[in-house]
Amino acid sequence: MLYPMSPKVVELKRKLESFMDRHIYSNEERFYREAEELGPWKVYPVVEELKPLARAEGLWNLFLPESGHGAGLTNLEYAPLCEVMGRSHLAPEVFNCSAPDTGNMEVLQRYGTEKDKERWLKPLLAGEIRSCFAMTEPAVASSDATNIESSIVRDGDHYVINGRKWYTTNATDPRCKICIFMGKTDPDNADRHKQQSMILVPMDTPGIEVKRALPVFGFYGVPDRASEVIFTNVRVPKENMLLGEGRGxxxxxxxxxxxxxxxxxxxxxxxxxxxxxxxxxxxxxxxxxxxxxxxxxxxxxxxxxxxxxxxxxxxxxxxxxxxxxxxxxxxxxxxxxxxxxxxxxxxxxxxxxxxxxxxxxxxxxxxxxxxxxxxxxxxxxxxxxxxxxxxxxxxxxxxxxxx
CATH class of the missing domain: 1.20.140.10 (Butyryl-CoA Dehydrogenase, subunit A, domain 3)
Structure with a gap:
């Protein structure tokens, strides 16, 4: 092998494969049935039943490098474990290793304040809440992210947010409590890559409307809880800005x-x-x-x-x-x-x-x-x-x- 696994990864992979055999594959039919019958606006009971079992076996937050909260694996070490989890749509969330929560947790770990980490990262790491990432927009070609039109405007000690987002994964999930929102704070900046910022938006803030679930090839909720979300004059404290204006x-x-x-x-x-x-x-x-x-x-x-x-x-x-x-x-x-x-x-x-x-x-x-x-x-x-x-x-x- 060009990239041999360390003894630590070999043991984690063995435990992960055993868990998949004992709990994941046998519950897939139930998972798909619950997703179809309950729809994307509900929590799927099978996922919540399996999470404590995974955590008890130490198969939790494996994706987080050098954080003190996960297994402390490098990207190379995590790769064969992530591959095992990818064998089933049910698996990643059971191990608290599913998108977009993984990316959002990494953002909070790197760029969040201690207050942000306590309020949002800690419950995400515990699998108690979920999160979403609002970037793509229906009105523009979002393959060029500089096209983003949503606005983030400073107003005293707050920012006022307006925009229409879609393919915002997880927004229909009732456990989704925090959104990382990307929009323009400086639309006239000559450097198009410094016009945008990212800001934390609690999902219970007035002015947020999760308008609809979006199907992916007819599937709602599996493989993705894609959603359309409208933000109308949403006010959040200035402290919610991540890293600073223009650093989105x-x-x-x-x-x-x-x-x-x-x-x-x-x-x-x-x-x-x-x-x-x-x-x-x-x-x-x-x-x-x-x-x-x-x-x-x-x-x-x-x-x-x-x-x-x-x-x-x-x-x-x-x-x-x-x-x-x-x-x-x-x-x-x-x-x-x-x-x-x-x-x-x-x-x-x-x-x-x-x-x-x-x-x-x-x-x-x-x-x-x-x-x-x-x-x-x-x-x-x-x-x-x-x-x-x-x-x-x-x-x-x-x-x-x-x-």
Whole structure:
């Protein structure tokens, strides 16, 4: 192995896999049923029942590096654990390792005041509340975050916030108590990357309307509690500003780097699980006189899937290693590459698995439609493929700027 696991990670992975076998896979059907029957505005009982079990086994906040609250793992050490959790939509929240809470906790840990940490970070770390991140807007092309139009205007000892956000994950969750909001404090600044700021907005503040839940390929609540939220003259104390006015992009880069790699780690686990389902399915089906597993086209797809997963995993581990060694900012090319490669890999493998399952693959019975919704969503979330490809190309061309 190019990146061998430490004894500590080996033991955590063993415990995590055991928990998945004992509690997660057997409860997936119930999880999807509760999500469908209760909808995105409710708490799913199965998640709350499993959280104390995970915490009791020390499988809690594994994502947090050097915080004193988690396992103290590096990105490289966390990668194989995140991959295991990614095998099931149910798992990440059970271990308090789900988006957007992970990214929001990291923001509060790095940039929040001691008061912020006590009020918001502490209950988030305990899994007692949830949070949301309001950045994307329906009225502009949010792939270019400088387009954001929402306003954050200073008024004495307060800021007044106005804007319309969507794909604000978690906002429909009744446990969602705090929002990290990105908007413009200085729209006329000549530097477009210093116009924006991030501010903490309690969700019970007057003027906030969670207008609707947004489906992802027809799914509400799974794989994502996407929401549209309206902010109308929302007043929060000036102390709620994170890091200072005009530093929203700086915070975003610190937040989105780990978020992007966590998505990729989880997608590798989802792809592994999908390949397993595909192999079991084709070995149990006979068509035109022989098992589907003996059809050449099937074997080619299985082989390509294995190659693609291994490539994606190595690329992701390399990005994690780079983040640990040189930091998120310097490793942005490595992060951009996996953000393109991994979701595309997952989409292709899930598509092949759907084909191998026949008509049943398009139903919700095998978890493949939910898996595809997740993978396809992640070609857009945290920056679309096109933006990352352009960034990678610019990095490459810069090498020849003096040629």
């Amino acid at each position: 992009f700086e915070i975003a880069q610190g937040r989105l780097g780990p978020g992007r790699i966590h998505h990729c780690m989880r997608l590798i686990g989802l792809s592994e699980r999908t390949l397993e389902k595909m192999c079991r399915r084709v070995r149990s089906r006979v068509a035109f006189g022989k098992p589907v597993s003996e059809q050449t086209v099937t074997q080619e797809r299985i082989a390509e899937a294995r190659i693609m997963i291994e490539q994606a995993r190595l690329l992701t581990l390399n990005a994690a290693y780079a983040m640990d060694i040189v930091g998120n900012k310097v490793a942005k090319a490595e992060i951009a590459m996996i953000k393109v490669a991994v979701p595309n890999m997952a989409c292709q493998i899930i598509d092949w698995a759907i084909q191998a399952h026949g008509g049943g693959g398009t139903s919700n019975d095998f978890g493949l439609t939910q898996a595809y919704a997740t993978a396809r969503l992640l070609r857009l979330a945290d920056g679309p493929d096109e933006v990352h490809r352009n960034q990678i190309a610019r990095f490459e061309l810069k090498k020849y700027s003096n040629a």
